[in-house]
Amino acid sequence: MDIIFNKVSHIYQPNTPFEFKALENVSFHIQSGSYVAIIGHTGSGKSTLIQHLNGLVKPTSGEVKIGDYVITPEKKLKDVMTLREKVGIVFQYPEHQLFEETVEKDISFGPQNFNIAQEVVQKRIPELLKAVQLPENILQRSPFDLSGGQMRRVAIAGVLVMDPKILVLDEPTAGLDPRGQKEIMDMFYRVHQEEERTTILVTHSMEDALKYADHVIIMDHGKVYMEGPPLEIFKDQEALNNVGLDIPEVIQFLNKLESKFHISIPFRGQSVEQLGKEVAEAFKRGDKSE
Amino acid sequence: MSSFIEFKHIHFKYQQGEDWALKDVSFHIEDNEWVAIIGHNGSGKSTIAKLMNGLLFPQEGEIRVQDLVVNEETIWDVRKKVGMVFQNPDNQFVGTTVVDDVAFGLENHGIPREEMITRIDNSLRAVNMEDYYNHEPHRLSGGQKQRVAIASVLAVAPELVIFDEATAMLDPKGRATIMETVQQVRETKNVSIVTITHDLNEVTFADRVIVMNEGKVWFEGTPREVFKQHEELQKIGLDTPFVTQVSRVLESKGINLVKEPINHKELMDELWTLYSIK
Structure with missing residues (x-):
């Protein structure tokens, strides 16, 4: 399912003193199966943007297309449930949305609303628990007796159980420790690859955008400020600095090597291990030739 | 009685029958010192x-803030000395x-009105929010909200300010302003600072780091000493900054860095000493 934004604007409380343009003339095309990172400061329009993806809000002008589903300002949303079945959103701090008595009931709540038979859900659960790395004996426990990291996994399972074609992640690792962050991000990447899902990640982490995304959209003041493959985007440090963003540390490091030592090592997604090796070799070659 | 705060063999659990959240924890924090506390989720940091500041009391052990033993009778005096900034800017x-x-x-x-006015002025100025006197807090950005929260704490003139993951919910710009504010406060006022954080770059600003693991003090030392524990840190679910990781690899490839660099500048300076083209 492709996602197409065509000159989308969204204005909150139009024609009042509180009028606020959250999105202004936003256009882009996200190919089915891609992994897109949306980056921008608080207030840059990211949250408003993702709320358009499953019809939580409608554009004030322009058009949003999710596969065959078209959202326009004039028309009422028809059969919006068919859209929401395909677009799963993991909101910030999703564990705040847990409410059921047991983990199993909480995970099954979404599918019930979409009239998916209980047997089908039951079949999916073991696989799902494996994906989010939770033990099976957790199913009968209260979600509120779990640790923060476990609660978040339960909430994520509640979205994945619908097997959405498009998965939207709004800062899914906020508040987790470094290991928890990595585990969750790697898990989403597996889920992304396995089912040829489209994944949209809203993040402040340039490192994550560089590591996982194949396309980056930089938002600023409700507009698309830059767009392209991560390596292209992160070449332009000045443009990013102008909107208060920075480039990933690894690229900062390589840029400094270049400007200070004239050592040029292009970044191709090397691991720190590989990169360190290349840097060491470059220094030694330079040292010898002197 | 030199330390500002002293934890002596503290045991704490939230509920009967549960495991200890803290097991035999002892440490001290000096006057005017900046201590970072790190550890995985659930390690006992918060x-x-x-x-x-007496929001909880230990089952065993003793906590001293200067000459006061923290208990139900002393909490109001303790809280004048120990202020706290929490994670969620909207909840305070x-x-x-x-x-x-x-x-x-x-x-x-x-506090008498006359003095209140001076203190409010001074503390809002300390966090660069003096232009926002009559603004509604809920209309501020996350970073601005946290700065007002810091001002509210500073106004009470505490001798220690605890930042409990105070930057976790902010974007990079918000984080940077808070870290600048903390550094500024530390330079201009006579306060000790405790930052509880997952952000490794924030840790590098501290004088000393306490690493918590499963309710125990796992390591104590300068940021440099802590990041030397590279593999060990990873085993307990923590990480080291990018610069430390690269330095590690460079050293293993025969580049002899003298001290453990903890930021880009230090690393570049060391490399410069070794390899500058004359």
């Missing part, structure tokens, strides 16, 4: 913060304007 406002909000804490401590 429990320590809540024990420091009571006033309808910035100035009312800063005044709230002072009213609770019974």
Whole structure:
């Protein structure tokens, strides 16, 4: 399912003193199966943007297309449930949305609303628990007796159980420790690859955008400020600095090597291990030739 | 009696029958010192913060803040000395304007009006929010909200300010302003600072780091000493900054860095000493 934004604007409380343009003339095309990172400061329009993806809000002008589903300002949303079945959103701090008595009931709540038979859900659960790395004996426990990291996994399972074609992640690792962050991000990447899902990640982490995304959209003041493959985007440090963003540390490091030592090592997604090796070799070659 | 705060063999659990959240934890924090506390989720970091200003009390052991033993009788005096800034910028406002909000804490401590005015001025200036007196807190950005929260704490003139993951919910710009504010406060006022954080770059600003693991003090040392524990840190679910990781590889490939660099500048300077083209 492709996602197409065509000159989308969204204005909150139009024609009042509180009028606020959250999105202004936003256009882009996200190919089915891609992994897109949306980056921008608080207030840059990211949250408003993702709320358009499953019809939580409608554009004030322009058009949003999710596969065959078209959202326009004039028309009422028809059969919006068919859209929401395909677009799963993991909101910030999703564990705040847990409410059921047991983990199993909480995970099954979404599918019930979409009239998916209980047997089908039951079949999916073991696989799902494996994906989010939770033990099976957790199913009968209260979600509120779990640790923060476990609660978040339960909430994520509640979205994945619908097997959405498009998965939207709004800062899914906020508040987790470094290991928890990595585990969750790697898990989403597996889920992304396995089912040829489209994944949209809203993040402040340039490192994550560089590591996982194949396309980056930089938002600023409700507009698309830059767009392209991560390596292209992160070449332009000045443009990013102008909107208060920075480039990933690894690229900062390589840029400094270049400007200070004239050592040029292009970044191709090397691991720190590989990169360190290349840097060491470059220094030694330079040292010898002197 | 030199330390500002002292934890002596603290044991704490949240509920009967549960495991200890803190097991035999002892440490001290000096006057005017900046200590970072790191550890994985559930390692006991935030429990320590809540024990420091009497939001919780230990089952065993003793906590001293200067000459006061922290208990139900002394908490009001302790809280004048120990202020706390929490994680969620939206959960710590009571006033309808910035100035009312800063005044709230002072009213609770019974500060006379004349002095309140001076203190509010000074503390809002300390966090660069003096232009926002009559703004509504909920209309501020996350970083601005946290700065007002810091001002509210500073107004009470504490001798220690605890930042309990105070930057976790902010974007990079917000984080940077808070870290600048903390550094500024530390330079201009005579306060000790405790930052509880997952952000490794924030850790590098501290004088000393306490690493918590499963309710125990796992390591104590300077940021440099802590990041030397590279593999060990990873085993307990923590990480080291990018610069430390690269330095590690460079050293293994025969580049002899003299001291453990903890930021880009230090690493570049070391490389410069070794390899500059004359």
